[in-house]
Structure formats: C-alpha cells, structure tokens
Amino acid sequence: MSDQTSADQTEEKLADMKIENGGPPAAESPKCQTPQPPANGTNATVTFEENFKIFAKFGDPKSDGKQITLSNSDKWMKQAKVIDGKKVTTTDTGIYFKKLKSQKVGIVDYNKFLDDLAKAKKVGVEEIKAKMAGCGPPGHHGVGAVKATSTVERLTDTSKYTGSHKQRFDETGKGKGMTGRKDLPDTSGYVQGFNKKN
Numbered sequence: 001m002s003d004q005t006s007a008d009q010t011e012e013k014l015a016d017m018k019i020e021n022g023g024p025p026a027a028e029s030p031k032c033q034t035p036q037p038p039a040n041g042t043n044a045t046v047t048f049e050e051n052f053k054i055f056a057k058f059g060d061p062k063s064d065g066k067q068i069t070l071s072n073s074d075k076w077m078k079q080a081k082v083i084d085g086k087k088v089t090t091t092d093t094g095i096y097f098k099k100l101k102s103q104k105v106g107i108v109d110y111n112k113f114l115d116d117l118a119k120a121k122k123v124g125v126e127e128i129k130a131k132m133a134g135c136g137p138p139g140h141h142g143v144g145a146v147k148a149t150s151t152v153e154r155l156t157d158t159s160k161y162t163g164s165h166k167q168r169f170d171e172t173g174k175g176k177g178m179t180g181r182k183d184l185p186d187t188s189g190y191v192q193g194f195n196k197k198n
Contacts (some may be wrong), residue, residue, distance in 0.1 A: 048133040058138040067104035070097045080135035082128050088121050
C-alpha cells in the first residue's frame with residue numbers, strides 16, 4: 001500500500017511542477033487546432049455579401065466595395081459558372097444591368113438585377129447566389145508564356161516582310177520608330193523641290 005501511495009504522490013508532484021512551469025499535465029496535452037482548408041480549395045464560410053465586396057474592389061484600389069461594375073459582375077459570374085455562354089451570356093447580363101441606369105450599383109440594386117436575370121432565364125435566384133457565394137475570391141487566370149510556334153516565328157521574322165513594312169525595320173530586325181512609319185518632309189530647302197543644296 002505504501003508503494004502505491006508514494007507513486008501517487010510522485011505523480012501529483014510531477015503534475016504540479018508541470019503546471020508551475022507553464023505546461024499542462026501530461027494527461028491533458030493540447031490538440032492541434034489548425035484549421036484545414038476545404039478539399040475544393042474555396043472558403044465555404046464566405047457569404048454572398050462578403051464576396052460582393054471582394055469582387056467590387058477587384059482591380060480598383062480606390063473602391064470601398066459598396067458598389068460593383070458590370071465588368072466585375074461578369075468576372076464574378078464567369079468564375080461562379082453562372083455565365084456559361086449558353087443559358088446565361090454576357091449580353092444577358094449587360095441588358096439587365098443597364099436597366100438599372102447606373103455604371104455602378106450597390107447590393108440592393110444588384111439583388112434586383114439578379115432577380116430580373118433569374119426570372120428572364122428561368123433560373124432560381126438562390127441557386128445563382130449560392131454559386132456566387134461559393135466560387136471563392138477573384139482568381140487570376142493569366143496566360144502563360146507564349147510558345148514560339150512556327151506561325152509565331154514566321155509572323156515575327158522581319159527579314160520576310162515586304163513592301164512598306166520592310167522599311168520599318170533595319171537589317172538587324174530592330175524597329176526604326178517614326179522614320180520607318182511616316183514620310184517626314186525635308187525642311188532643309190527654302191521651297192519644296194529645291195535641289196541645289198550646299
């Protein structure tokens with residue numbers, strides 16, 4: 001019995017020391033609480049209104065996110081796959097956005113725009129909003145490096161240019177600038193066509 005009591009006392013002393021040193025007792029070790037991103041790479045907690053602000057600010061550093069343009073709206077709808085080119089097109093969005101008679105609209109007018117678009121295209125407005133809320137932040141889908149295909153090489157080879165285009169480049173292929181594009185008048189004589197210059 002005395003061995004068990006001394007072992008219990010030793011464990012208590014160790015637990016007390018760990019608490020005094022700032023660490024938790026061994027039985028209560030903290031679990032890792034780092035948030036894991038969703039599997040599809042989008043943030044599932046972003047609401048429609050938050051995404052509205054993000055896309056309203058996209059590409060405009062002076063914007064406060066309270067009003068969105070047609071261009072940013074179309075980018076958002078394309079990313080959310082609302083604009084698919086078949087059922088909903090950029091022409092459709094342009095028509096219904098222009099009915100609001102403003103270049104930029106707030107969230108209230110934007111909801112009216114989505115209602116009109118959904119009714120005209122026979123799509124549920126909640127379905128559109130769900131897609132737009134779940135598409136994530138604006139993505140940059142930039143073009144990579146241009147491959148030097150035979151067509152590109154042929155079109156950019158200045159040695160094969162003919163006619164007036166040939167005069168725009170020197171022997172090395174470097175552009176001559178304004179001298180290669182315009183016939184600049186010779187202002188060295190006092191009248192046009194004067195041939196006897198010094």
